[in-house]
Amino acid sequence: xxxxxxxxxxxxxxxxxxxxxxxxxxxxxxxxxxxxxxxxxxxxxxxxxxxxxxxxxxxxxxxxxxxxxxxxxxxxxxxxxxxxxxxxxxxxxxxxxxxxxxxxxxxxxxxxxxxxxxxxxxx
Numbered sequence: 001x002x003x004x005x006x007x008x009x010x011x012x013x014x015x016x017x018x019x020x021x022x023x024x025x026x027x028x029x030x031x032x033x034x035x036x037x038x039x040x041x042x043x044x045x046x047x048x049x050x051x052x053x054x055x056x057x058x059x060x061x062x063x064x065x066x067x068x069x070x071x072x073x074x075x076x077x078x079x080x081x082x083x084x085x086x087x088x089x090x091x092x093x094x095x096x097x098x099x100x101x102x103x104x105x106x107x108x109x110x111x112x113x114x115x116x117x118x119x120x121x122x123x
Contacts, residue, residue, distance in 0.1 A: 007090060011043070011059060011077040013106070014118035020066040020073040027063070036061040039075060042110040047079065050098045052090065055081040072115060096121040 023029040039061045047056040059079035067074050081090065099119060100106050106119045 005083055006057060006080050007083055008078050008080050009090065009092065009122040010120070011079050012074065012118070012120040013109070014067045014072050014074045014115035015109070015112045016067075016069075016072050016115050017113045018073040019071050020064065024064045024073060025066070032064065035064065038110075039077070042112070043077065043079075046099055046102050049102070051094055052081050055083070057081055067115070074118070092122045 018024075018035070021031070023031040024035060026032055040059060043059045043061075047053065047059065050056070057080045059077045061075060061077045063076045065074040065076065066072070083090075096119065099121065103109050103114060103119070106114050106116050108114060
């Protein structure tokens with residue numbers, strides 16, 4: 001029988017202390033790649049200590065975009081998890097609440113500051 005089917009959800013948030021530049025919007029640039037690695041370094045531990053930790057398989061930063069204020073940078077990621085019996089349903093509200101708590105009310109991610117109302121899970 002086939003194993004658990006991987007499911008995906010989107011994760012979006014805005015960083016207020018990372019100025020968006022054209023090279024950040026270019027997926028082949030050195031700045032895009034280094035910032036993507038840093039984001040994954042910060043995002044992975046959050047999910048690994050969340051209610052979906054046993055099913056979580058990773059997030060991939062897809063793009064950075066200009067925020068409402070040009071000093072802000074939006075982050076769009078696609079995250080994956082395996083469906084299994086221990087994770088009956090993916091509760092995006094619960095995951096959002098956990099991420100909100102772990103980022104100090106959606107204000108901090110590592111050394112980055114977050115726009116308070118910018119966190120979306122599957123949104």
